[in-house]
Amino acid sequence: MSCIKMKDNCRKFSLSKWQDTRKPWLILIIVTIGLTCIAHFLFQEYLFMEPCEQCVYIRFDMLVMAIGGMIALINPTNNIIKIFSYSLAFYGIWLGLEHCLTLNHIHEVVHSENPFAGVDGCREIPIYPFNLPLHEWAPSWFLPTGECGMDTPVVPENAYNHLNAFQK
Template sequence: MNTLIHFAQSRLAWLTLTLSAALLLIIALFFQYGMSLNPCVMCIYQRLAVIGLMLAGIVGTLGYRSRFFRLIAVILWGISSIWGLKFAIDLVDLQMNPSPFATCAFLPEFPSWMPLHEWLPSVFMPSGMCTDAPWIFGGLSMGQWMIGIFSAYVIALVIFIIPTLMKNIHQTPRPM
């Protein structure tokens, strides 16, 4: 347990999160530009969640010795991985259960103060349809793969924080 706690609070753990998310972003851009697979709105939201994971990893890598920065990084990790998982599940639902009444938007609904699709359209402008599944590998669509990937990030987060919580519980002085 001490080894897991030590690793969870190390720079290497946060760097691993950063690099794995960066690799996913590179792969997404390769699919878009190298394989001409147009991302839909749900894909863009998942892409943003991957960027959130990368930012969590960067915050953790730079501030791994600080409880405050680790807490910020863990919160960002949790929000990003759960949010990404939600959109991956929604995407697969749209693909598996097509309906003319259940469609996705043509443009992402970013806040008016942060229109990422206008600032950086090459990364955040959707050009595909959510109901299309143009890429299948191992019998699974990209959305199904992303469910597995985001689930792995959620599981890793739980594995990451439980030893730290257990350590804090055992170190808390008991009232007399």
């Protein structure tokens, strides 16, 4: 444990006490929702990069972590709520790492010179946990429209004349 000095007083700081406050959970929510919004609004909507199946899974994983943080905000001192929140957060982290590694592998295979390297892991209709039809409920967020491993923008023809310098 370290000691933080505040006006000649020494207050003990520990992670176990900090997790009982709302601040770390709020940081988790802001970061995960912020990154999800950057992926959707900046890369997908503004830079015309269509998300693949793994990309929308990663969005889902980030939102699972955010939901864990939101549940913890209810009462961060309650151990049952905290365990459930940690479970959701680590489940989202685990799935996110799985999907990131899969996407990285697909990207390497697509851009390799091996003509016999097969790509596995791309569907048109994603399968979310508990068979949630997120691609039907929020298609602009959770329906894959791009091809796995291809990270080039697909600019609509009617938008060519309106692109700014950042988009070009």
